[in-house]
Amino acid sequence: MTPLNLKALLPAAFAAASFSTMAIAQDDALPQTLFTNVHVFDGLNEARIENASVLVEGNLIKEVSTESIDAPGATMIDGGGRTLMPGLIDSHVHLNLTGLFTSFGGAEYAQWDGIGAMAAANARDYLMDGYTTVRDACGQGDAMKKLIDQDVIVGPRIYPSGAxxxxQSGHTDWRSPRARAxxxxxxxxxxxxxxxxxxGADEIRAAARRNLSYGATQIKLTVGGGVSSELDPLxxxxxxxxxxKAAVDVAAFFDTYVFVHAYTDETAQLALDAGVKVIDHGQLIKEETVKRMVDEGVIWSLNTAGFSPILFEHPNFAPGTPSGLKLAVAHEQSKDLIDLVKKYKPKIVHNVDTVLSTLDQGRAHRDFEKYQFADWFGNHAMLVSATSTGGELAQLTGQRNPYPEKLGVIEAGAYADILIVDGNPxxxxxxxxxQPKWxxxxxxxxxFETLRVIMKDGKFYKNTLD
Structure with a gap:
């Protein structure tokens, strides 16, 4: 038998191994998409980055440059001089509470399959309007979030809050009289x-922990009255x-935060004294409280549509109805709101807060909220509230954050949640x-036809430029 010449075989073996390693590396290479000829609103600055290119690799943004980017294997998308911007973030949605019933009491008679089906329809509707992330402010665990993350159904990233x-007799006591007995x-x-x-503190602590066990990424408390609810004075x-503070402590143990439903100055101050980091609504707060929120870095989830006189046209809030009477008081006591926001420039996140509405009404509400906020505070402020500041809020979930990279910005290392729109928003x-109608x-x-590209997590959900 002729002996093997090992020295002669070794170079060939190494060459084969090297070729195999290169083949594996090519197979494992993350897909790239290169957007060219775009003007970038980065989620922060009022001036766009003109004539730029943006390279996406996998689910992250790899590079933003005004120079040409070398990416020979990338899928090329010519933006045609349009605006590339971050996906929108709505920091106060109710996917489970829209489309099935017209009063909160109706939730007591809803069926789980109807709620789930309507929530899935709402989730898709949000994404196709350009919302790539939402914070669900009441009613969702993480079941639908997981299905969206697995691409089983279509929708935005969800930060669920649980129940x-x-x-008792508060803003979210929606039980029937029999159940309240x-x-x-x-x-x-x-x-x-x-x-x-x-x-009481013990029941609150238990409820907060139960929500976390259902996958909540943050905890919501209703610490004061509301306009649309039936049992509680405003x-x-x-x-x-x-x-x-019992809920704040539970959230801290899980490295996340508590946000509160609070309209009045007194309830907002109580929440701040307890260590709450986010105030939702708050339209009736006074100057001292706004200044305190700014000094302490508290984020304000402020919805403006509800303080338009147009809301009185809704049957639920018509003059003389219980909710209409509460709304009239709220309007009277919030006259300083616009001036205070302009004076202190607090951190505000986009908050639409659609409830008890049909799919069509939800679309109109989103469109009007954008218009109303911009009419009061300017287009740039509205866009920042719905992009980078919303992303900053998401980061408050700490180690509980299911999406730990940056959201709401166009920069290297951020999630590839990208819109391309006609014109300049x-x-x-x-x-x-x-638009000004509701x-x-x-x-x-x-x-929208003007929304040409929707990319979430590096994946196209709409692309009319290809």
Whole structure:
């Protein structure tokens, strides 16, 4: 038998191994998309980055440059001089509470399959309007979020809050009279974990932990009265500092945060005293509280559409109705709101807060909220609230954050959540659907023709430029 010449075989073996390694590396290379000929709104600055290119690799942005980017294997998309910007972020949505019932009492009779189907429809509708991330402010665990992340259904990234936690006779006590009675049955809204009644620090602590066990990324408390609810006066105070702090401590143990439903100055101050980092609504707060929020870096989730006189045209808020009477008081006591925001420039996130509405009404509400906020505070402020500041809010979830990279910005290392729109939204927000009509708006189809590209997590969900 002829002996093997090992020295002669070794170079060939190494060459084969090297070729095999290169082949594996090529197979494992992340896909790239190169957007060229775009003007970039980066989510922060008022001036666009002119004549730029943006390279996406995998699900992240790899490079933003005004020089040409060398990416020979990338899928090329010519933006045609349009605006490339971050996906929108709505930091106060209710995907489970829109489309099935017209009052919160109706939630007591809703069925789980209808709620789930409507939530899935709402999620898709948000994404096709350019919202690539939402914070669900009441009613969702992480089940639908997981299905979206797995591409089973279409929708935005979701930061779920679980059930709203509130006191008896508070803003989120939606139980039927029978369920509210001493020894009554467990309510439907509590069985479905849409909202839960918790009185006292121990019950609040337990409810917060239960929400976290259902996948909540942050905790919501209703610490004061609301406009659209039935059992609570607008001026009511639901929780003490110690009760609010019970939830804040639970959230801190899980390295996340608590946000509160609070309209009045008193309830906002109680929440701040307890260590709350985010105030939702707050339209009735006073100058001292706005200044405190700015000094302490508190984020304000402020919705402006609800303080337009147009809201009185909705049947639920018509003059003389219980909610209409509360809305009139809220309008009277919020006259300083615009001036205070302009004076102190707090960190504000985009908050549409659509509830108890049809799909068409939800679309009109989103369009009007963009218009109303921009009309008060300018296009740039509106866009920042719906991009980079929303991304900053997402980071408050700390180690609980399911999406730990940056959101709401166009920069290297951020998630590739990207829109390309006709024109310049810094000058004309109508390219993102903003318009001055609300209840009298003509029903429209899903999405906008001016929204040419929707990319979320590096994947195209719409592309009319290819």
């Amino acid at each position: 709203c936690i509130g006191p 001493e020894g009554g049955p467990v309510s439907q809204v509590e069985e479905l974990n849409l909202a839960v009644v918790a009185d 001026w009511s105070v639901g929780y003490s500092v110690d009760e609010i 810094l000058e004309d927000l109508s390219v993102l659907g903003a 209840f009298d708006a003509e029903p429209r189809e899903e999405g």
